[in-house]
Amino acid sequence: MLEKNTRPFIGCEAGYKEASAVIFGAGFDSTCSYRPGARFGPSTIRNESFGIETYSPYLDKDLSDIKVFDALDPELPMGSTEKALKIIGKYAKKVFDDGKMPIMLGGEHLVSLAAIKEAYSKYPDLRIVHFDAHIDFRDEYLGVKLSHSAVMRRAYELLGEGKIYQFGIRSGDRSEFEAAKGKTFTYLFDLKGVEKLKEMIGNAPVYFTVDLDVLDSSVFPGTGTPEAGGVSFNELLVATKEVRKLNVIGADVVELAPMLDQSGVSTATACKYLRELLLTIVK
Amino acid sequence: MLEKNTRPFIGCEAGYKEASAVIFGAGFDSTCSYRPGARFGPSTIRNESFGIETYSPYLDKDLSDIKVFDALDPELPMGSTEKALKIIGKYAKKVFDDGKMPIMLGGEHLVSLAAIKEAYSKYPDLRIVHFDAHIDFRDEYLGVKLSHSAVMRRAYELLGEGKIYQFGIRSGDRSEFEAAKGKTFTYLFDLKGVEKLKEMIGNAPVYFTVDLDVLDSSVFPGTGTPEAGGVSFNELLVATKEVRKLNVIGADVVELAPMLDQSGVSTATACKYLRELLLTIVK
Amino acid sequence: MLEKNTRPFIGCEAGYKEASAVIFGAGFDSTCSYRPGARFGPSTIRNESFGIETYSPYLDKDLSDIKVFDALDPELPMGSTEKALKIIGKYAKKVFDDGKMPIMLGGEHLVSLAAIKEAYSKYPDLRIVHFDAHIDFRDEYLGVKLSHSAVMRRAYELLGEGKIYQFGIRSGDRSEFEAAKGKTFTYLFDLKGVEKLKEMIGNAPVYFTVDLDVLDSSVFPGTGTPEAGGVSFNELLVATKEVRKLNVIGADVVELAPMLDQSGVSTATACKYLRELLLTIVK
Amino acid sequence: MLEKNTRPFIGCEAGYKEASAVIFGAGFDSTCSYRPGARFGPSTIRNESFGIETYSPYLDKDLSDIKVFDALDPELPMGSTEKALKIIGKYAKKVFDDGKMPIMLGGEHLVSLAAIKEAYSKYPDLRIVHFDAHIDFRDEYLGVKLSHSAVMRRAYELLGEGKIYQFGIRSGDRSEFEAAKGKTFTYLFDLKGVEKLKEMIGNAPVYFTVDLDVLDSSVFPGTGTPEAGGVSFNELLVATKEVRKLNVIGADVVELAPMLDQSGVSTATACKYLRELLLTIVK
Amino acid sequence: MLEKNTRPFIGCEAGYKEASAVIFGAGFDSTCSYRPGARFGPSTIRNESFGIETYSPYLDKDLSDIKVFDALDPELPMGSTEKALKIIGKYAKKVFDDGKMPIMLGGEHLVSLAAIKEAYSKYPDLRIVHFDAHIDFRDEYLGVKLSHSAVMRRAYELLGEGKIYQFGIRSGDRSEFEAAKGKTFTYLFDLKGVEKLKEMIGNAPVYFTVDLDVLDSSVFPGTGTPEAGGVSFNELLVATKEVRKLNVIGADVVELAPMLDQSGVSTATACKYLRELLLTIVK
Amino acid sequence: MLEKNTRPFIGCEAGYKEASAVIFGAGFDSTCSYRPGARFGPSTIRNESFGIETYSPYLDKDLSDIKVFDALDPELPMGSTEKALKIIGKYAKKVFDDGKMPIMLGGEHLVSLAAIKEAYSKYPDLRIVHFDAHIDFRDEYLGVKLSHSAVMRRAYELLGEGKIYQFGIRSGDRSEFEAAKGKTFTYLFDLKGVEKLKEMIGNAPVYFTVDLDVLDSSVFPGTGTPEAGGVSFNELLVATKEVRKLNVIGADVVELAPMLDQSGVSTATACKYLRELLLTIVK
Secondary structure: OOOOOEOOOOOOEOOOOOOOEEEEEEOOOOOOOOOOOHHHHHHHHHHHHHHOOOEEOOOOEEHHHOOEEEOOOOOOOOOEHHHHHHHHHHHHHHHHHOOOEEEEEEOOOOHHHHHHHHHHHHOOOOEEEEEOOEOOOOOOEOOEOOOHHHHHHHHHHHHOOOOEEEEEEOEOOHHHHHHHOOOOEEEEOOOOOHHHHHHHHOOOEEEEEEEHHHEOOOOOOOOOOOOOOOEOHHHHHHHHHHHOOOEEEEEEEEOOOHHHOOOOHHHHHHHHHHHHHHHHHOO | OOOOOEOOOOOOEOOOOOOOEEEEEEOOOOOOOOOOOHHHHHHHHHHHHHHOOOEEOOOOEEHHHOOEEEOOOOOOOOOEHHHHHHHHHHHHHHHHHOOOEEEEEEOOOOHHHHHHHHHHHHOOOOEEEEEOOEOOOOOOEOOEOOOHHHHHHHHHHHHOOOOEEEEEEOEOOHHHHHHHOOOOEEEEOOOOOHHHHHHHHOOOEEEEEEEHHHEOOOOOOOOOOOOOOOEOHHHHHHHHHHHOOOEEEEEEEEOOOHHHOOOOHHHHHHHHHHHHHHHHHOO | OOOOOEOOOOOOEOOOOOOOEEEEEEOOOOOOOOOOOHHHHHHHHHHHHHHOOOEEOOOOEEHHHOOEEEOOOOOOOOOEHHHHHHHHHHHHHHHHHOOOEEEEEEOOOOHHHHHHHHHHHHOOOOEEEEEOOEOOOOOOEOOEOOOHHHHHHHHHHHHOOOOEEEEEEOEOOHHHHHHHOOOOEEEEOOOOOHHHHHHHHOOOEEEEEEEHHHEOOOOOOOOOOOOOOOEOHHHHHHHHHHHOOOEEEEEEEEOOOHHHOOOOHHHHHHHHHHHHHHHHHOO | OOOOOEOOOOOOEOOOOOOOEEEEEEOOOOOOOOOOOHHHHHHHHHHHHHHOOOEEOOOOEEHHHOOEEEOOOOOOOOOEHHHHHHHHHHHHHHHHHOOOEEEEEEOOOOHHHHHHHHHHHHOOOOEEEEEOOEOOOOOOEOOEOOOHHHHHHHHHHHHOOOOEEEEEEOEOOHHHHHHHOOOOEEEEOOOOOHHHHHHHHOOOEEEEEEEHHHEOOOOOOOOOOOOOOOEOHHHHHHHHHHHOOOEEEEEEEEOOOHHHOOOOHHHHHHHHHHHHHHHHHOO | OOOOOEOOOOOOEOOOOOOOEEEEEEOOOOOOOOOOOHHHHHHHHHHHHHHOOOEEOOOOEEHHHOOEEEOOOOOOOOOEHHHHHHHHHHHHHHHHHOOOEEEEEEOOOOHHHHHHHHHHHHOOOOEEEEEOOEOOOOOOEOOEOOOHHHHHHHHHHHHOOOOEEEEEEOEOOHHHHHHHOOOOEEEEOOOOOHHHHHHHHOOOEEEEEEEHHHEOOOOOOOOOOOOOOOEOHHHHHHHHHHHOOOEEEEEEEEOOOHHHOOOOHHHHHHHHHHHHHHHHHOO | OOOOOEOOOOOOEOOOOOOOEEEEEEOOOOOOOOOOOHHHHHHHHHHHHHHOOOEEOOOOEEHHHOOEEEOOOOOOOOOEHHHHHHHHHHHHHHHHHOOOEEEEEEOOOOHHHHHHHHHHHHOOOOEEEEEOOEOOOOOOEOOEOOOHHHHHHHHHHHHOOOOEEEEEEOEOOHHHHHHHOOOOEEEEOOOOOHHHHHHHHOOOEEEEEEEHHHEOOOOOOOOOOOOOOOEOHHHHHHHHHHHOOOEEEEEEEEOOOHHHOOOOHHHHHHHHHHHHHHHHHOO
């Protein structure tokens, strides 16, 4: 009765070996240029997950139907971006190497880069499906190349042209939009166009990265740079179901900043979305 | 100038005798399994009601056109569920016995059970129209039968099959959905279908219970278990107008949790909805 | 490197002389009947503006394409309404006199009256386009004529019949709606009808006043009297583009109350709207 | 059971006629130069008072031992300082005229002026005992004479030299300190010196005004201009007992600003202090 | 690297068998009469504990010097007081039976009763040392015997006269103080007198229960019923060192309510106190 | 009237040339291991400074009596510690080179290192007087040398033994305390001992660094790692006056984290302390 003391994300109680997917946190946020706090995203999602159910009436499916292990979070050296990405990369690599699907919880969006690098080294034909309010295509910021607003630029440099599909984009520097032209597929404002992805991508391996600020700022206020004019939760769910048709080999959900979520409503939304994502893409 | 010291919900200044409807609070929240605080719902709604107007441009009607008495709130013994329900039941019974319509303010959803019991004992053919994000059809929770997530199960046991009409439902255990099948009419996700109620129910007496978390969590963050993917305020208003066609004999509005409503926006929304509800169903 | 110490709204770094538009704050809120704090609107919008970009993907235009000077905020004597309005009026007058467009940041809605008076004295055929949740057409409140809920009544008395076009209105006393009949054009609930303005107004000079509570309370919780049932951010953007077709000679954006915006999401929305408004109406 | 709907400050349930003291609110805050919100002080103190007990172990006395009527709060026209003070003055006058002691709840400190005027017109030899962090001795602010930072200057002009005794003062303009010299007794930083009051004042009538920001800002954060370096709650209690030795004919407690009191701890402290004050000075 | 997923209170990483003390949570709060939320105390203390160090400069001792197991928290049926206490009691009993010291984290104060019962059944000569702002000696509340304000009355009925030593008491009904007279040792207002305990109690077994609201409300705002006029953190530390001289066989720390602790300062204080308590009383 | 748009810290309106001291912000916080947000310290202190007065009754001195220029804040690349420190260092160097005293506003404590380096290169006999709750003497954290908890270790490596005087220290790893022994003068828990500094240091140049968490967490909750058991505001003022006797050549005030300061009370305290510090040490 008293001897065990683990507390994973609700319904993710499989052992590591039997699991087909592995949740882990990448609670890093040092490069945020505006409001920090995404470092607390993973632990808060986990701690508050007992406020939701394991069952989805949207999918008529329960987390007990799949096998997910929650590895909790590595400690990360704040302020030391390269070291932090290295540690995150190791986690992602191990999960890939063990033939499982990583589901990473951010942290700021830059953490995706560490997982994408590992995914790319295993799947050289990798594509990225990217839901976000921000185009994240800066070249640098005050001379710094590794920044949350540069993550897709860095990913593009790795993967090459025509491999990144962006949806919901409604913010960024003019130079970012200009730079992305011809290099990525960028769909502005909403998630329309997701239904064409299967035709465009076919069975190529896909890393699916969801910056939760793609949601309207009314739906998801608890994030560093909330953006009005975004999609509803139901639109996000519908688009996520489209992504299920692709060959998703890894995913992440980033940019919940609990210190900015006084009512807890963004955390509850992140928990619910993580449940739906797991039930949608984990086999 | 100084001798009177009452402060009711705005525009509800009728005396008890002349009133056709009676507001009272049921500020109980001991069985919430997640975030408590709904106990402060009734007093906060009343205190903040002077921030809204008595007039509805939606209905072109004013609270001064109807007669409502606000009875404030009985003191309730927290942690002692049966005693609390008994006290609430007494209030509801007196209002029914005096030929008036009770409009109860929660509190957690379990408080509806006390009013429903009294309604049922007066109107044996009672129906329940239930707006909620949660199906509330647990059999028990850790061995406890009286819980806010079991309220519709208990109501079903009282009224029998086919008497409960649920709308907006988007959360619950798998076992709850399975148990409700064939016993209740359960409409998922939104309020569509409300317009068929008149045909289904005719003139049978109806108790109308509104868990405010049926609203999208962006619209109503200040509640214990907010649920993304819900309806808009305007959708709720339109559906409420449909309910007016039924023979409503009592109603409640539950689950505002002011401690989780730092911006006050959920309280303002609850106040506005209560005004619209009163203007819609009180004759 | 160290000698200059200005911090204007992002991208509004023109000198006064070269600027075609001038931002200034009117941080007054003494007549609010409910929750105060709009006095901090201008400074908070300015301080938090560095959280957004200067580029609009909606308009494919950047603040560096136009010339705006940010004059910061005059100190205003709280509690002394007439003196405060006089100071605000002086600011507006100087901007008009110098042939520039004032873009005033409230503060409560009454501050618009000071700018409208100056606009009217320069443009006797002035029209007002008014986006708001509230009709703001009280005659007086406890004997007081100058109040944020009376601002359009006072403006009507100045301009005469048929000069004020109101949109999004969903709240007010019955007496206000009755009084406005035949005197203003009042469109209830949403912004539909804006597209007819060009036909109705032609090239007459227009003062455009935006009370941000026209937005749904989920989109804009940080305001004194949030009102459920309002428009979305995208609907506001679309309607603002319609206003561009008119001959706008001045504008304001009022009623952000930062003390009620714990998550910062309303401030971010106000900043983004101000950017879009500037890019839309400043030539 | 249902017919009565009053909710006064806890334990203040006497009828008006039998009461020897009368609580009423003066929820005005329009002249605050910094953070507003004190308008909600009276209603919040009343609403939250049921979180404390009626019994004081400090005095071994219970509110049931005295007779106090709670008259709730007059509606006040925000932004119209003179009208608001007039209404407050009428309340105070009636209480004085009926031979009872007014205990007024602010509101900003300027509201004291209305009560002091009435006290002075009844008791021409009036003294003021003033606990505050701020000296409140401005001549004017932006040309305005009626301001919360000028209240003691205005009182001095009424009563004359040597009638005001200030304690705990630790903030103000240099000009205020210079102006007060020789006109008031001003004790800096703490409440030491209160024990000499009896000797100085004897049996002259005393109006006792307590600005709660005399407390250290750690003890009382929920106020418009919190000031570090103040007194502890126990020091305030001890000093208040000294005041009991004087001939107190009226009192007020001002400057709780509930919007700035997210934890509720300042409100709880204000409630407790009001209980202690009532038990100390009401006969 | 990935296979383990526990997260105990910082520094409490011993296995159950080797541990001499066992932390577990009793996150129950259904009987709170005022503001609930203490249910989240245990999980929040654990989650936020990584914000403090394992080393105490006060004691020059580190948590790595002792062996503590953190058993996390049993699920408890809210609203069902007797069942919840039974589950808590089972936890306490097992720890006692295994010859270890339980350190329980509340939750509301009533949870202490479950542990005290088990302690008493093992140690019939049990004494209670009780730090609290509230005397907690009600007989009943609205007919309910099991309530957080009755916990010491119930404990007295179990243990008999002269076994309970209360410190810091400054709040309660008059009837509670009268009832406690002659039955308990009740020290008002502060922790003076603790140094006499060794002489009074000698080597008798002691259960040490700390309601954190014994701290001044400035030091510990995040609790259901904060009380001004309490002790400082350093005074609490000094008194706790005195308790170390006694034969402490179990302890608890109760009444942190994280929902009321927006700044996180009460949680940080609770974590630090728990570290100091462990280093003080665990051998 | 409109052409100038600067808004410095209150009363710091001198031009750069005439100023004897220069305020600038170092809003960097990327290496915080726990709660971030100190990046907003400088701008928030400046924006809220108009809530205090320019006059100090403690010192009977006004900011108009001295000449201070407020240079606002350089933009800093978050996540790139070395680059950020380099930019900060350039600011400090210019101020030193121009013969003025820098008063830097943090940001996290690591920013002090940049200023200390410049001070040391100008004044090789430099001493550091350090007020803090934390000893900040880590060697590294997860392999990272530049961290806010290592700042004094790095400073020691620069300056050598016996040059750092620490006060108020009450938190840190055991290894930090052990490492500091014999290398620094470390006074635990409070600021006693400051009065011996003049004798110990004489006229050697002193850099004075104040981590505001030296204050008790009740006095200063708005900081990343608040620590109970600290000093009062008055104790800090008294100790600061002692420091005036030394030859202070530069100073900083760090670790205000406005996102954690919902009531604004820590910001108000930081503003007041900055005023007192300026009036104390600027000639």
